[in-house]
Amino acid sequence: MRNYSLDKSKIKVLLLEGIHENAELFFRENGYSDVECLNGALSGDELEKKLQITHIIGIRSRTELRRSLLLKTPKLFAIGCFSIGTNQVDIQDAKMLGIPVFNAPFSNTRSVAELVIAEIVMLMRGIPEKNALAHQKIWMKSFNNSVEIRGKTLGIIGYGHIGTQVAILAESMGMNIIYYDIEKKLSLGNSKPVASLNDLLKLADTVTVHVPLTDLTRKMISEKQIAVMKKGSCLINASRGDVLDYKSVAEGLRSKHLAGVAADVFPQEPASNDKPFVNDLQDFNNVILTPHIAGSTLEALANIGLEVAEKLVRYSDTGSTIGAVNFVEIALQANSSKQRFLHIHRNVPGVLGEINHYFSSRGINISAEYLQTDAEIGYVILETDTDLDPLVLKDLKNIPNTIRVRILY
Numbered sequence: 001m002r003n004y005s006l007d008k009s010k011i012k013v014l015l016l017e018g019i020h021e022n023a024e025l026f027f028r029e030n031g032y033s034d035v036e037c038l039n040g041a042l043s044g045d046e047l048e049k050k051l052q053i054t055h056i057i058g059i060r061s062r063t064e065l066r067r068s069l070l071l072k073t074p075k076l077f078a079i080g081c082f083s084i085g086t087n088q089v090d091i092q093d094a095k096m097l098g099i100p101v102f103n104a105p106f107s108n109t110r111s112v113a114e115l116v117i118a119e120i121v122m123l124m125r126g127i128p129e130k131n132a133l134a135h136q137k138i139w140m141k142s143f144n145n146s147v148e149i150r151g152k153t154l155g156i157i158g159y160g161h162i163g164t165q166v167a168i169l170a171e172s173m174g175m176n177i178i179y180y181d182i183e184k185k186l187s188l189g190n191s192k193p194v195a196s197l198n199d200l201l202k203l204a205d206t207v208t209v210h211v212p213l214t215d216l217t218r219k220m221i222s223e224k225q226i227a228v229m230k231k232g233s234c235l236i237n238a239s240r241g242d243v244l245d246y247k248s249v250a251e252g253l254r255s256k257h258l259a260g261v262a263a264d265v266f267p268q269e270p271a272s273n274d275k276p277f278v279n280d281l282q283d284f285n286n287v288i289l290t291p292h293i294a295g296s297t298l299e300a301l302a303n304i305g306l307e308v309a310e311k312l313v314r315y316s317d318t319g320s321t322i323g324a325v326n327f328v329e330i331a332l333q334a335n336s337s338k339q340r341f342l343h344i345h346r347n348v349p350g351v352l353g354e355i356n357h358y359f360s361s362r363g364i365n366i367s368a369e370y371l372q373t374d375a376e377i378g379y380v381i382l383e384t385d386t387d388l389d390p391l392v393l394k395d396l397k398n399i400p401n402t403i404r405v406r407i408l409y
């Protein structure tokens with residue numbers, strides 16, 4: 001039996017913006033020898049020139065891959081965003097060019113959860129205010145506004161990756177957990193779901209928000225919801241800035257309805273560290289403000305390096321698109337006993353028929369075929385028993401509506 005293998009020495013990998021060394025190591029351990037790593041971001045002609053010869057690019061948040069540039073990347077077949085978000089890439093355009101984009105949405109889940117736990121303790125002990133006064137030479141030794149978290153109720157809005165981690169950690173410190181989620185979730189530990197957001201707000205001593213920003217969650221905590229919260233309760237937001245109406249939150253602090261707030265995310269966040277930061281909560285001593293760093297730890301950075309590199313290598317090696325943000329999903333193991341082709345095309349009737357006809361009319365047996373489509377593209381992986389000349393690729397590319405073709409091995 002023949003043993004097919006991908007010639008990885010011909011695949012150029014470019015990693016920009018000081019991506020964690022885990023990524024380079026993972027590529028090299030998996031046989032990719034042409035890996036170039038640069039500390040800075042690239043833009044303009046410099047980036048365009050590099051992209052002429054690059055097959056896989058890894059970026060963080062400062063390198064932009066817009067449509068006009070993507071149109072000039074003849075060899076590029078995968079993009080790795082070593083970040084949570086993918087706003088720096090025109091992902092829809094990348095899709096239509098047959099380029100899957102991968103990211104690392106959950107590498108920093110634990111980091112966010114740990115900070116939230118710390119903030120629950122800090123807020124319920126009234127530490128931010130005492131700390132601020134101590135810096136002003138004021139000694140505020142007092143039992144006031146200071147309770148243990150043990151036995152208190154934590155209300156979690158959004159019981160997803162982060163919400164569940166927070167629940168487990170908080171429960172192990174003795175808190176009672178209630179949560180509200182629009183989807184039915186499996187409760188972990190002793191966490192209890194509540195029927196409505198208002199039920200949660202009424203019962204919780206501290207409320208923490210872990211939902212994505214959607215039409216439903218925009219300003220989901222506003223004047224009305226704060227009024228429902230217990231007097232003297234605390235509020236934490238490490239999700240997205242627009243989920244809270246910070247003017248109403250400031251009002252809640254001014255009236256002392258809220259005892260403390262921690263906010264990591266804001267509707268307007270400065271684009272860089274040298275730009276000023278302005279928010280309605282800056283006037284209050286009992287508020288912890290952090291510059292969107294809930295997920296920013298060295299461990300998260302290392303996890304991101306590995307998570308995205310794994311997804312890129314899996315795609316490059318097997319064609320599997322697991323974890324791509326803009327692509328239909330095919331999950332496949334490598335199969336070195338067959339020759340494997342990837343064909344990405346516009347999803348119009350007849351393309352698959354033409355591909356199959358191409359092989360059958362030449363007496364070539366297709367031993368396996370996997371197809372996934374969405375409204376715009378079709379992605380087919382097929383395997384043959386016969387050794388085919390790579391020139392077959394040229395013919396497959398000529399099939400009308402073809403976007404991209406690769407022969408893996």
Ligand code: NAI
Nearest residue numbers: 158159160161162181182183210211212216238239294295
């Ligand atoms: P996830 O997708 O795992 O969980 C979100 C949960 O919210 C899901 O269970 C979903 O069903 C629920 N949900 C959605 N709409 C809802 C609604 N209207 N009402 C109640 N529940 C609703 O997301 P994950 O990873 O837990 O992240 C949560 C948030 O944290 C996201 O907004 C994310 O962007 C943010 N985040 C912030 C970071 C930071 O540095 N501050 C770092 C990482 C994530």
